[in-house]
Amino acid sequence: MKLAVSIDRSARGTTMEHEALLEEFEQFAKTAATAKSLMEKITRRLHEKMARYNWVGFYLVDAADPNLLVIGPYVGSFAPNERIPLDTGLCGLAARTGQTVVVDDVTKDPAYLQGSSMVISEIVVPISVGGKIAGELDVESYFPNTFTRIERDFVEGCARIVAKYMAKK
Numbered sequence: 001m002k003l004a005v006s007i008d009r010s011a012r013g014t015t016m017e018h019e020a021l022l023e024e025f026e027q028f029a030k031t032a033a034t035a036k037s038l039m040e041k042i043t044r045r046l047h048e049k050m051a052r053y054n055w056v057g058f059y060l061v062d063a064a065d066p067n068l069l070v071i072g073p074y075v076g077s078f079a080p081n082e083r084i085p086l087d088t089g090l091c092g093l094a095a096r097t098g099q100t101v102v103v104d105d106v107t108k109d110p111a112y113l114q115g116s117s118m119v120i121s122e123i124v125v126p127i128s129v130g131g132k133i134a135g136e137l138d139v140e141s142y143f144p145n146t147f148t149r150i151e152r153d154f155v156e157g158c159a160r161i162v163a164k165y166m167a168k169k
Contacts, residue, residue, distance in 0.1 A: 018154040021045060025158060029165045038165050039073040042158055046139065047075040052146045053139050055115065058127075058162070059084060059091055060135035069095060072135065078116035089113030094124035095133050102152055104145045115140065123147040125159040129166045137162065 025042055032038040039058045046056045057074025062083075069084040069091055086092045090111055094101045101124045106112040112122070119140045127135045137159040141147070147155070 015150065015154075017049065018150070018157070021049060022154070022157050022161070025161045029161055032165065035162065035166050035169065036073060038162060042137075042162065043073050043075045046158070052141045052143050054142045055080070055119070055138075055140040057138050058135055059095075059138060061095070061133055069136070076140070078118070080115050081113055084113065090122055090124050091136060091138055094126045094136050098126050098128060098133060100125045100152060100156060102147045104147070118142045120144045121146045123152060123155050125156050127159050127163045127166070129163055134163070134166055 024045065025038070028041050029038050032041070043056045043058065046053050050056075055074065055076030055078060057076065057080055058072035059069040060072045062068040062070045067086050069086065071080050071082045074080055081089075081091075084091045086095050090101045090103060090106075090109070090113065092113075093111060101122075103109045103112065103122050106114075106119055106122055119142060121141045121144055123139050123146075125137045126133050127137065137155060139147070139155055
């Protein structure tokens with residue numbers, strides 16, 4: 001029986017630690033008072049539990065200017081870019097295309113908008129609600145090649161939990 005569960009996790013591209021965190025976030029989302037509280041929980045727990053996730057944060061589409069992303073809840077060792085135009089950086093690219101962006105070495109990508117000179121790899125996952133970009137989950141690492149396919153699946157799973165919550169509100 002345990003073998004079947006292991007095979008299922010492997011097919012979904014997650015680990016037991018990922019599964020436990022996703023379950024924790026799904027349970028929390030059922031009673032979370034606000035999207036902000038859910039995002040705060042996710043950023044804090046990812047930063048605590050995932051050793052190579054050195055900065056974890058959400059950017060949200062600015063209600064006053066839909067061509068701008070503004071910083072939401074985040075946890076990490078450096079101050080983020082507080083506002084990012086949609087035509088700028090990897091965050092802007094993810095928001096414009098609606099596609100996850102993974103960069104194994106940001107020092108080799110001219111689109112990278114530096115938040116810290118220590119960052120080497122980054123993943124940005126857009127959060128869509130009702131077919132429109134509402135924000136994104138951004139994770140940065142001081143290590144190259146952090147965001148493997150398994151990590152990508154996991155971060156995308158975290159973003160889906162937020163999207164599902166936002167769609168209900």
